[in-house]
Amino acid sequence: MVTLCCQEPTELSIKKTGIAWMKIFEMEDQTFKSHMRVSKEQFQYLCRKLKEQGLHENHPKGGPERIPLEKKVLVFLWYLANQNSFREISDKFDISQGAAHNVVLDMLDKTCALAQQFITWPSECQKIAQAALFQRMCGIDGIVGAIDGCHIRIQRPPVRGGDYLNRKAYYSVLLQGIVDDLGRFIDILAGPPGRVHDARMLRVSPFYSTWRQKLGEYQLLGDSAYVSHSFPFVVTPKRDNGTLSEDDLCRNAKISRGRVVVEQAFGRLKCKWRRLRDLQNSRIDVIVKIIVAACTLHNMCIGQDNTCVEHPLGCPRAGDDN
Template sequence: MANLETFRQNGDRFNLIRSTALIFVRRFVTHLGNSASQHVKWPNQSASAIISDHFYAKQGLPDVISAIDGCHISIKKPREEIVYCNRKGFTSIILQAVCDDKKQFLDVFCGEPGSMHDARVLRRSDLYAKASRDGLPAGRYLLGDSAYPNLPWLVTPFRDTGHLTGQQRQFNYKHSSSRIVIENTFGMLKGRFRRLKYFENINIGFIVKAVVAACVLHNICINFNDTDVTGQTIGADVGHDLPQVEDEVQEVLDRRQQIFNIVMNQ
């Protein structure tokens, strides 16, 4: 994931030509991508219970297993510039990710163009198909911001139309305070792997593999308690300016209301 100057310097240092260094990096990235399912995966039932307990201890939200959000990975302008140009005016691909309380990735989906709304990215992901069919472990749910739809397994805050009650605002605060872990995780990822802040490579397929590889390495670092990241940027390039998604079906509203009632009556 280094740039060409880094390749040249390292090649000179180890007496390698640039093409050999590129081949090595591509093979390493491919290997990490192929092992992603071993390092980026959903927890088992006992681990899910522990994660849920940790989220509950933060703000009193029950049965939370993780948080979800989308992160923009800046790329060099491709031929299809308009498709990849996001709402902030730069070209990017989107990394959709789910993380636990320890900032460990549980699911990643990468490669959709930057112009795509977070809700549509979600619907195109394997996560949406699997969770819609089977739900999440032990009936738990994700926390997502207002760019996402309310679903039986994904709970978003109350839409602020200017008429929220005091308790609804309090619920939204607890929701946001718990959900911020995914923004911190993205910040740690980009702080650890600076190339994720901008890719000069024009091969979208390779960029996607490199991003997934970085997520794998991030999880390996977390497993070894390596959380000291210099220059960490919290919440970089996440989609808070996206329009809110309308609530969907009554079953979903009942799920959020059920959680709201539990939290407010504690």
């Protein structure tokens, strides 16, 4: 006689494999960084900053599981650095799927609260230094940053989903980023639908209404998306219709050489925090939090050596949707 049991096993009866998660801290720093995308020193710094935001050991939703603060940060970093499902994260870190989901949501709120500390507009002294570095980089005076837009792939939202279908025929939200000479974000806007043009996104952004106060006598570098629009603060290349002079071609090359930092910043952002390559979400509010959190961590981890370990020739790689 064959007896069939149709009852699904409960989550508590599923044996987890990640019971030795503490061994992650025994890894050498380079191995730890390859998995968590931050060094051990940066990890401890992030833990301290999140603790200041109210992160504690107790479960954020008052559930039965007591999850150490360091474990919550590991879960969150792993979530952003990979495309794993909550079922896989649950198994890896020996927590329930519900707890993993709640930890990520709580960590998103806490990390986004740090954004104002890490994504900041430069002071007057910093602008002078940045202008000198951009001049050395591309030969154009008075530049303090480069601006561009980036597509973040998502699932079709249930409300006005068609607005998020971009010209590349997939659903996305946009990230507008302004970066300094190191590729550090100094201003971001996340969440406009993928169908929106870069110039339109800039015009409706909070930055547009304050550019005079923020930039003063300085300017930004931008691509041809901003050419036909009245943005006096964006230096753009002239359209090459075959009749450009040598001086125009030379200036276009200088602009391209300077604004490559923003393309590389988007590339490193997606390479380090791979969740951004394909967000399997349809809730725009959560999507925006994920993007802002990733940009915050990007700035927190940036240093003088910004070479990607996996792609030393630079990010983005061929085929990446930026």
